[in-house]
Each structure stands twice: as structure tokens, then as C-alpha cells.
Amino acid sequence: MTDLPTITWGLLERATREAPPSAQVADEWLARLQGPLRVGVVGAAGVGRSTVVRALAGAPFEVVEGDAAVRLWLVRRPDEAVAADAVSTIVVLARADELGGGRVDAVAAAGRVAARHAREDLGERCQAVVAVAALPAVGGLRLTRDDANALAALVHEPDALLSVDRLRARVGAALPDKLGMFGVRVAVELVRQGAAVPSGLVHHSGVQDLLDAVDTHFLARAGVLRARAALLAITPLLRGHPLSADVERVLASAHEPHELRLLAALDAGRVSFGHRDEEARYLLGAHGTSPAARLAVSGDAYPAHLRWQALTESPDLTHDEQRAAATVARSCAALVAVGVVE
Ligand SMILES: Nc1nc2c(ncn2[C@@H]2O[C@H](COP(=O)(O)OP(=O)(O)O)[C@@H](O)[C@H]2O)c(=O)[nH]1
Numbered sequence: 322m323t324d325l326p327t328i329t330w331g332l333l334e335r336a337t338r339e340a341p342p343s344a345q346v347a348d349e350w351l352a353r354l355q356g357p358l359r360v361g362v363v364g365a366a367g368v369g370r371s372t373v374v375r376a377l378a379g380a381p382f383e384v385v386e387g388d389a390a391v392r393l394w395l396v397r398r399p400d401e402a403v404a405a406d407a408v409s410t411i412v413v414l415a416r417a418d419e420l421g422g423g424r425v426d427a428v429a430a431a432g433r434v435a436a437r438h439a440r441e442d443l444g445e446r447c448q449a450v451v452a453v454a455a456l457p458a459v460g461g462l463r464l465t466r467d468d469a470n471a472l473a474a475l476v477h478e479p480d481a482l483l484s485v486d487r488l489r490a491r492v493g494a495a496l497p498d499k500l501g502m503f504g505v506r507v508a509v510e511l512v513r514q515g516a517a518v519p520s521g522l523v524h525h526s527g528v529q530d531l532l533d534a535v536d537t538h539f540l541a542r543a544g545v546l547r548a549r550a551a552l553l554a555i556t557p558l559l560r561g562h563p564l565s566a567d568v569e570r571v572l573a574s575a576h577e578p579h580e581l582r583l584l585a586a587l588d589a590g591r592v593s594f595g596h597r598d599e600e601a602r603y604l605l606g607a608h609g610t611s612p613a614a615r616l617a618v619s620g621d622a623y624p625a626h627l628r629w630q631a632l633t634e635s636p637d638l639t640h641d642e643q644r645a646a647a648t649v650a651r652s653c654a655a656l657v658a659v660g661v662v663e
């Protein structure tokens with residue numbers, strides 16, 4: 322089985338030569354397939370897009386406001402995330418610190434809400450759901466000496482942290498504006514523990530969780546995700562051209578997007594094969610997509626294929642689990658084919 326990125330490269334080159342209306346876009350995508358992954362930040366005005374872009378500055382991928390091959394879809398409430406291209410979307414519960422009046426555990430609590438939605442209603446619509454408070458993470462990187470002094474003083478003045486008004490009366494507006502009530506409370510706690518404030522805020526704000534999710538769901542699969550985005554981008558430009566049938570066939574038959582969906586379902590706990598989950602994750606490419614990486618736990622591809630094929634008819638599995646087993650079996654079949662060729 323030739324992989325999707327390789328097939329896509331060939332189709333894009335053909336598009337530049339044979340299909341003039343799509344040539345320019347195909348050419349742009351050929352260049353983009355070799356560059357860093359672009360991650361788009363989308364959502365309603367005021368949801369916190371610019372702040373998330375700032376919080377991700379310096380990450381090992383390119384962050385842009387607006388749509389891209391893959392996207393972070395910012396929402397205030399989970400029910401705003403109604404339709405998305407699941408494989409290329411991470412839903413972000415933005416400004417999560419504002420929940421519960423900026424309590425110290427606000428983002429952690431929002432994180433549990435996010436995980437529940439990933440298991441339940443949002444699971445089919447995205448790769449992951451993450452709760453993030455970007456403002457305190459950004460603010461933590463811009464603290465001045467005065468801010469640091471104010472935080473140190475607040476360690477001994479718990480009453481000043483009881484409300485925004487009290488905090489403003491004590492330290493002025495600059496610090497609460499920079500970090501938010503949640504951020505100030507967390508930062509004071511970090512100072513009390515003798516921990517570094519900027520990196521502590523990145524962790525407690527969920528920004529580290531977001532970076533990890535982008536790493537797992539996007540960066541590790543950048544080749545497939547970009548290839549798919551490129552084919553989707555040229556599809557409308559090929560209407561009526563013979564190449565369009567080839568592109569549609571590749572998009573419809575590519576196995577990798579099914580692997581990504583199943584990995585997300587396993588991560589969120591929507592699907593489980595019990596003690597076989599770990600083997601499934603390897604075979605699906607969670608720990609590397611080379612044949613050797615996929616087979617690291619199973620050993621030989623052929624017996625693995627037989628075992629997973631048998632599970633597609635196992636009476637111990639639900640219908641959904643049988644279908645999921647068929648996805649793993651198909652990954653195994655491709656590995657068997659690779660072994661035959663070598
Ligand atoms: N408390 C809090 N406020 C935030 C957060 N992110 C953004 N904001 C504030 O929300 C407002 C809109 O943010 P912005 O990033 O400009 O939103 P955009 O319109 O989507 O780009 C600004 O006043 C931000 O300071 C956050 O994580 N927590």
C-alpha cells in the first residue's frame with residue numbers, strides 16, 4: 322500500500338501539469354507539504370483567538386489566525402462545536418479560567434468537562450477536547466519586577482485574593498489585567514511553593530495540554546493531515562476534469578483518516594478492546610507509522626492480521642467494536658502486503 326502523502330504528491334504534480342485551473346493551488350500545496358505544519362486558530366470574535374496564538378508562539382509548528390490544514394476550534398461552551406472536519410480539528414474550551422469565578426481549580430475542572438465531552442457528544446467531531454486559559458499563560462511570560470513583588474506580598478495576604486475588587490484595591494489593575502483572577506491565585510500559590518511562575522502558569526492554564534494534544538494528534542500525523550487538506554483544497558478546482566475522479570477515489574479509500582478517528586476514540590475511551598488497546602494503538606501508528614514501529618508489540622504482521630480479523634466477528638465485542646477491529650485488521654493487512662513486497 323502506498324501511503325497517502327506519496328499518492329498525494331503525485332496527484333498534485335499531475336494537477337500542476339494537466340489541470341490549469343488547479344495548477345496554482347496545487348503548486349502552493351506542493352511547497353506547503355515540505356514546510357512546517359500550519360495550525361489555524363478559529364472561533365467567534367472575542368473567544369480568545371489572538372491570545373491563543375500568542376500563547377503558542379515558539380511552538381514547533383506555525384500558528385495562524387484563520388483556517389489551515391488543521392485547526393484549533395475555540396468555543397466558550399461545548400455545545401457551540403456543532404460541525405467540524407473531525408480528523409483535522411481539536412476543540413478548545415477557551416477562557417476556561419473564567420468558569421467558576423476564577424477559582425484556582427477552574428481550568429482543571431474545565432479539563433474534566435472537556436474529557437467528558439470527548440467521550441460523549443463531541444467525540445465524533447474532533448480529535449480531542451482541551452480546556453485552555455491562554456491569558457494567564459501569556460501574562461506569565463510578561464511579568465515585571467513590580468508584578469513579582471506584588472505576588473510575593475500576596476502570599477501573606479490571602480484576604481486580598483477573595484475578590485477582584487479587593488485585589489485591585491491592594492495591587493492596582495495591572496496584575497489582575499495581565500493574569501486574570503485565576504492566574505493571580507495560581508501565581509501566588511506557585512510563589513508560596515517556591516516554583517517558577519511562568520512555566521507553572523503554562524502548565525496550570527492548560528496550554529501545555531494543548532501543546533501535547535497538537536503534538537499527538539497533529540504533528541505526529543502531519544504528513545497525512547496535510548496530504549488530505551491538499552486534496553480537499555484542489556477538489557473544487559478540478560470539477561469536470563478527469564483528474565477529479567482520481568482525487569475523489571483516493572480521498573474516499575485512504576485508510577489513514579480511519580486510523581486517526583479510531584485512535585481518537587481509543588484516547589477518549591469511546592472504544593476499547595480491553596487488554597488489546599495498547600497493541601491496537603501501535604498497529605494504528607500511534608507510536609510511529611513505519612512498519613517496524615507499528616509491529617513493535619505484535620511481532621509478525623500475518624498472525625496479527627489473523628487475530629484482528631477474528632475479532633471482527635467476535636461475539637464478545639459490540640457491533641461498533643467489531644467495526645473498530647476491522648480498521649485495525651486493515652492496518653495489519655497493509656503491513657502484511659509491505660512484508661510480501663520486501
Ligand atoms: N480571562 C481570560 N480572558 C481572556 C483569555 N483569552 C482572551 N481573553 C480576553 O478576551 C478578550 C478577547 O481576546 P482575543 O484573544 O483578542 O479574542 P479574539 O477576538 O478571538 O482574537 C481580550 O480582552 C482578552 O484579554 C483567557 O484565557 N482568559
Ligand SMILES: [Mg+2]
Binds near residue numbers: 371372
Ligand atoms: Mg483577535
